[in-house]
Amino acid sequence: MNSSRSDTESESTSLSGSDTESVMLCDPNRLTLHIEAHPHESSAMWDIYQPIFNWIDPDAQLLRITERTHPVENAKGGMAGNASMHDSQRPEVPSIAVLAFLQEEGLFGCDRIQSAKQYFEKTPWKFHYSDKVSKSGINPYPYNSQDYYVTSTDLPLWAMRQVHQGKEHFRFVLFTSYESWEDMVDFYKLMSGASPDVLRSHFCLFTMHTNPHYDVQFALKRLPKDVKPKILDSSSLQFRVGDIGHLVPLFPNVCRPLSDTRWETTDHDGNRIVLETTGLVSQSAIASSSRLSQPLMGFYV
Template sequence: MEKQPCGEDECVDSGAETGGSEYSRMSSTSSELSVEGIQDPFLVSVHIITDPGESKTLQQAIDKLLAWIHPDLQLFRVSERRVPRKRRKPVKAGVCQPALAVILFLQEEYGEEPILQLHETFQRPPWHYHHTELMHGKFLPYMPCSQDFYTLAPETPLWAIRPVHYGKEMIRFTIYCRNENFVDILKLYELILKRPMCQKKADFCVFPVYSNMEIDIQFSLKKLPKGQVPVRTESAVLEFRVKDVGQLVPLLPNPCSPISEGRWQTEDHDGNRILLQILHLFKIIIVPQMED
């Protein structure tokens, strides 16, 4: 597929440029990131629902990608719906902005080969090119001054990789918000995550989720320009582990109801579905740090 860089009014900065910024130098202590003193690397995860017969291929593609950062980070779970979903009429990539993106920040000090290999991985099925954003800042000779985004399947998150000039490797979940809902959505996810922001700008904010000596996991919100509406990723749902859903439900802006033992479902102000997992029903697994 021929790449079509987005115009200024069509695509917005994903926040990918902020990897390796002064904010990533902040050393977050366990007490800042913990639930009762314990860090949970799976505090935020993504559930992807695909058509029958496709889950194995998509799960393997995601696991292969994340293995470059850490093989034990199973942050994405792919399952199959019973009946194939009727697809919405496709629109041009530059016009539609999926509401959810996943950015992988890879350390440059390991050389250009891992980053280039991942770029090549995105060129092969089941990955599909979506759009390109122009970027700002310093680039290595082998890196283009742009950011390519890809998807695995319709109505699933955007994916991209980005080199980190210094600091740790990182996985960042980003939600794109309608301009008029940004402040309310920020308050909602602050309530759910119970994390202090490590970065905040007028149109972008970052929450630390998990941190060890090797990697950071972050959750961020990006405000879109006025008039631009993000497209909900109907085949992907963000899941958050919460300590007490009973205290949380009355504070949520939309109805919240149980869908299974230990899981409740609600929506944010833009209509993005959210799953809330009751924390005490899950064993927290500490991700081991990688050996040199």
């Protein structure tokens, strides 16, 4: 058996051997996806997306859908706010994707996976593109490719994959511009409070939560130079942290309060990120944050 793995093959590896003794890994809501729906559409959107989470755990609370009560703001931090003429001509990929990795279960495993795949072939889903995992001409697994689907180009991509070893898992993927890769890796080390389980030239993976049945993962995937991420105004990732007072001065963009326990900032590409915390941010930390404009160079948690 060949002991070496290609970069793309490593992206499908289950990381059940990560440090389960960490207190952070026990928090099932350490990472959640938040979507703002148009008025009166939140219920229908929930009916479309929740079945995907039900494939692995019907009780998982990884998705929040709320009704938008304010206009979408176009102002963005990071690279998204300074797009050049050349940048505006590059094709776009929605910046957020959600993947469900499903196991084969005995003789009926393929039927289960086939049923999940067929779910994406029904209205209102639309095929977006396929990211082939196997570079060889022969694909030994019928679902060893990532076919991404969307209900709208302004909402996240969704996909399912077959996992052949280890536990099942949900994976939240953030597609990252080629130019900001190193800064984005450093920024999300801050957000996750940990070093990545996998770090390669175009792929970075964190285990955010683990239990006996499945893992919740967060990944960064570097886009080619000629493709840019499309920032999704209606969608954001929320990270739960203990106290962001010491983190705020290290953010590349301003951090503003949403409530007593939730704060919002943007990463280097301009993605909106929400932090949920039980701690309070000092006014001096907020002032320091507003003066910062430099990227997070060489910061490691």
